[in-house]
Amino acid sequence: MTTSPLFEYAPAPESRSIVDVRPSYGLFVDGEFVDGSGETMKTVNPATEEVLSEVAVGTEADVDRAVRAARRAFTRVWGPMRPADRGKYLFRIARILQERAREFAVLESLDNGKPIRESRDVDVPLAAAHFFSHAGWADKLAHAGLGPDPRPHGVAGQVIPWNFPLLMLAWKVAPALATGNTVVLKPAETTPLTALLFAEVCRQADLPPGVVNVVTGAGDTGRAVVEHADVDKVAFTGSTEVGRSIARAVAGTRKVLTLELGGKAANIVFDDAPIDQAVEGIVRGIFFNQGHVCCAGSRLLVQESVHDEVIASLQRRIGTLRVGDPLDKNTDVGAINSAEQLARIRELSEIGEAEGAHRWQPACDLPDRGFWFPPTVFTDVSPAHRIARDEVFGPVLSVLTFRTPDEAVAKANNTTYGLSAGIWTEKGSRILAIADRLRAGVVWANTFNQFDPTSPFGGYKQSGYGREGGRQGLAAYLRGAS
Amino acid sequence: MSDRLAVRKTFKLYLGGAFPRSESGRTYAVTDARGVFLANAAWASRKDARDAVVAARGAFGTWSGATAYNRGQVLYRVAEVMEGRHAQFCEEVAAGEGLSAGRARAVVDAAVDRWVWYAGWTDKLASVLGSANPVAGPFFGFSTPEPTGVVAVLAPQRSSLLGLVSVLAPVLACGNTAVVVTSRDRPLPAVTLGEVLATSDVPGGVVNLLTGDAGEIGPWLAEHDDVDAIDLTGAPPAQAMELERLAAGSIKRVLRPPAEEPDWSADPGLSRMTPFLETKTVWHPKGV
Numbered sequence: 219m220t221t222s223p224l225f226e227y228a229p230a231p232e233s234r235s236i237v238d239v240r241p242s243y244g245l246f247v248d249g250e251f252v253d254g255s256g257e258t259m260k261t262v263n264p265a266t267e268e269v270l271s272e273v274a275v276g277t278e279a280d281v282d283r284a285v286r287a288a289r290r291a292f293t294r295v296w297g298p299m300r301p302a303d304r305g306k307y308l309f310r311i312a313r314i315l316q317e318r319a320r321e322f323a324v325l326e327s328l329d330n331g332k333p334i335r336e337s338r339d340v341d342v343p344l345a346a347a348h349f350f351s352h353a354g355w356a357d358k359l360a361h362a363g364l365g366p367d368p369r370p371h372g373v374a375g376q377v378i379p380w381n382f383p384l385l386m387l388a389w390k391v392a393p394a395l396a397t398g399n400t401v402v403l404k405p406a407e408t409t410p411l412t413a414l415l416f417a418e419v420c421r422q423a424d425l426p427p428g429v430v431n432v433v434t435g436a437g438d439t440g441r442a443v444v445e446h447a448d449v450d451k452v453a454f455t456g457s458t459e460v461g462r463s464i465a466r467a468v469a470g471t472r473k474v475l476t477l478e479l480g481g482k483a484a485n486i487v488f489d490d491a492p493i494d495q496a497v498e499g500i501v502r503g504i505f506f507n508q509g510h511v512c513c514a515g516s517r518l519l520v521q522e523s524v525h526d527e528v529i530a531s532l533q534r535r536i537g538t539l540r541v542g543d544p545l546d547k548n549t550d551v552g553a554i555n556s557a558e559q560l561a562r563i564r565e566l567s568e569i570g571e572a573e574g575a576h577r578w579q580p581a582c583d584l585p586d587r588g589f590w591f592p593p594t595v596f597t598d599v600s601p602a603h604r605i606a607r608d609e610v611f612g613p614v615l616s617v618l619t620f621r622t623p624d625e626a627v628a629k630a631n632n633t634t635y636g637l638s639a640g641i642w643t644e645k646g647s648r649i650l651a652i653a654d655r656l657r658a659g660v661v662w663a664n665t666f667n668q669f670d671p672t673s674p675f676g677g678y679k680q681s682g683y684g685r686e687g688g689r690q691g692l693a694a695y696l697r698g699a700s
Numbered sequence: 701m702s703d704r705l706a707v708r709k710t711f712k713l714y715l716g717g718a719f720p721r722s723e724s725g726r727t728y729a730v731t732d733a734r735g736v737f738l739a740n741a742a743w744a745s746r747k748d749a750r751d752a753v754v755a756a757r758g759a760f761g762t763w764s765g766a767t768a769y770n771r772g773q774v775l776y777r778v779a780e781v782m783e784g785r786h787a788q789f790c791e792e793v794a795a796g797e798g799l800s801a802g803r804a805r806a807v808v809d810a811a812v813d814r815w816v817w818y819a820g821w822t823d824k825l826a827s828v829l830g831s832a833n834p835v836a837g838p839f840f841g842f843s844t845p846e847p848t849g850v851v852a853v854l855a856p857q858r859s860s861l862l863g864l865v866s867v868l869a870p871v872l873a874c875g876n877t878a879v880v881v882t883s884r885d886r887p888l889p890a891v892t893l894g895e896v897l898a899t900s901d902v903p904g905g906v907v908n909l910l911t912g913d914a915g916e917i918g919p920w921l922a923e924h925d926d927v928d929a930i931d932l933t934g935a936p937p938a939q940a941m942e943l944e945r946l947a948a949g950s951i952k953r954v955l956r957p958p959a960e961e962p963d964w965s966a967d968p969g970l971s972r973m974t975p976f977l978e979t980k981t982v983w984h985p986k987g988v
Contacts, residue, residue: 663983672834672841674833680950688843
């Protein structure tokens with residue numbers, strides 16, 4: 219089914235000249251950019267496959283250098299500092315992020331492939347908000363309900379994913395610094411650039427050397443951070459598989475661990491839901507950020523009586539999504555982050571068809587170069603299908619049906635994950651009753667994919683443990699906190 | 701002195717609200733602190749542990765879905781019924797832990813009072829740990845603590861009653877259900893506690909007490925996919941790291957063992973509840 223678009227859009231590209239991407243970057247250790255002691259890797263623009271820059275692959279020795287710098291900074295500067303002053307540094311960082319927001323947005327879209335509309339309106343403002351909100355906590359920790367004198371752990375080793383590179387940095391770094399910890403951060407292999415630009419922000423803010431250290435690299439670098447003997451606190455966002463190996467690695471140590479892992483969220487649409495709003499929510503739930511979202515609403519559970527109406531409306535809406543150049547301000551769906559991720563999405567989609575589900579994709583022209591996958595809807599999906607169980611981490615929606623609220627809850631909870639869920643209904647009492655019974659850390663009712671620094675985020679079951687954001691999120695970074 | 705022949709008790713497991721023997725048929729001899737034979741206890745097996753997890757999972761919906769007020773009353777009821785068996789607990793604690801009568805009384809008093817303390821927590825947790833979230837947008841958002849699920853508890857090895865209550869009551873106060881491996885050498889107060897639980901309106905399956913060896917049963921519970929969290933307090937020290945590794949397979953919440961068994965008379969604060977609570981955040985748009 220193809221529909222001609224209502225409007226033709228002229229290209230409206232954001233200028234990339236606002237950001238100065240250097241041909242190569244070192245590591246950010248002890249307040250300086252230094253050469254790594256190992257190899258380098260290239261980071262590419264997933265929309266064009268153009269090499270953006272070369273960055274260092276941090277070795278064990280590099281990680282050790284960074285951890286020692288973080289330890290020194292913790293002991294000598296950041297730990298003893300007046301809490302109000304720590305807060306002021308975070309306020310400064312928040313302000314600089316706001317001032318340089320356009321630069322960050324363009325760089326994020328270049329390195330990650332996400333539409334500029336999202337990096338500009340979601341990633342960067344939320345990252346700044348996270349620093350601003352946590353800045354205020356720095357001198358108020360005694361009031362956080364975590365005891366009269368909660369203490370930082372020391373050095374936090376933080377490993378973050380590629381789907382929201384700057385935002386995940388903010389979720390990790392802001393609470394760590396506000397609570398008096400120092401940081402060794404390992405950005406994702408495919409998206410290191412905004413973390414390196416953030417390192418420049420730290421210098422601009424005159425943040426004392428060693429408080430934030432950025433060690434780029436891949437899996438081995440992350441492992442070195444997690445396993446370093448002088449790291450006190452480990453925070454990881456990424457796949458459940460890697461989360462397991464990290465939990466194993468810290469077993470038997472004194473390190474404290476928080477994990478924010480995968481998800482397979484149910485987005486439940488009842489027959490009394492406002493269908494047009496629900497369709498917008500479904501689209502936002504699964505196609506936001508190309509579906510590279512751990513809390514994506516990847517399983518649509520729709521009440522049988524409105525199935526056909528919802529699917530028809532959804533397909534019509536998907537037909538208007540603009541897939542293409544991430545830097546174009548009209549783009550709705552950008553590039554898949556890497557060739558590797560594209561291969562996984564393709565593989566699971568093929569399995570979906572092979573197992574008997576029906577694949578639907580809109581007619582859409584995809585660019586010749588780069589990594590692309592069109593918005594995809596699978597209907598006739600059974601709960602046993604791989605596409606109903608495995609996290610695809612791409613723009614792929616699996617549609618299942620239910621008849622009764624009990625069946626909806628049972629199907630929604632029928633997953634090893636428990637990160638998020640959605641409910642669409644006009645009936646308030648039903649929202650509250652269903653929300654109570656969903657085993658998920660975040661429940662969006664008549665909305666989806668909302669985030670805020672004051673709102674705790676994190677999973678049940680194999681979606682991980684610990685929370686990020688809100689008063690509850692501080693507990694992960696404070697000792698004796700109960 | 702009466703010459704009536706005493707009726708001795710058979711010490712069995714407490715599982716799914718019933719008192720079965722170990723399916724393995726195994727028992728072991730329990731002695732007092734000086735090595736004098738007290739009783740044969742059931743020696744729980746892997747199968748018993750798995751049955752206990754099934755029972756605990758089955759009871760989770762009822763217990764976690766009960767109102768906080770109701771859970772508080774049930775836990776208070778446990779204290780009431782325990783009080784009625786005070787003398788029996790004193791005798792068993794004194795024998796097993798080698799305590800004087802006065803010291804045993806103090807321990808039993810503290811154990812009863814601990815139930816009362818946790819009974820009072822059930823309807824406070826949400827206000828103390830929850831929040832209304834002032835998000836930057838037209839949304840109402842709130843966060844509430846919810847129970848983690850099925851919690852495996854390796855109970856303290858030395859403090860057979862106060863230690864046991866101190867690790868079990870917080871798990872229940874949060875709304876979780878529990879599979880407990882008791883002190884291996886001092887299991888008798890745990891069996892008696894099971895009898896108290898069975899007559900205190902605690903639904904069957906909410907608490908399952910396995911007498912036996914934490915070193916043997918611990919690994920099965922640590923790697924069981926339907927166990928959500930594990931408290932390693934009573935784990936053999938040499939085994940704690942391996943148990944934590946096994947628990948990583950299903951991303952279990954792990955409460956690590958203390959370096960030494962703590963003084964259970966101290967104020968526990970929230971430290972034994974927060975590890976077994978999840979935070980759920982709910983958003984809804986505001987609009988007219």
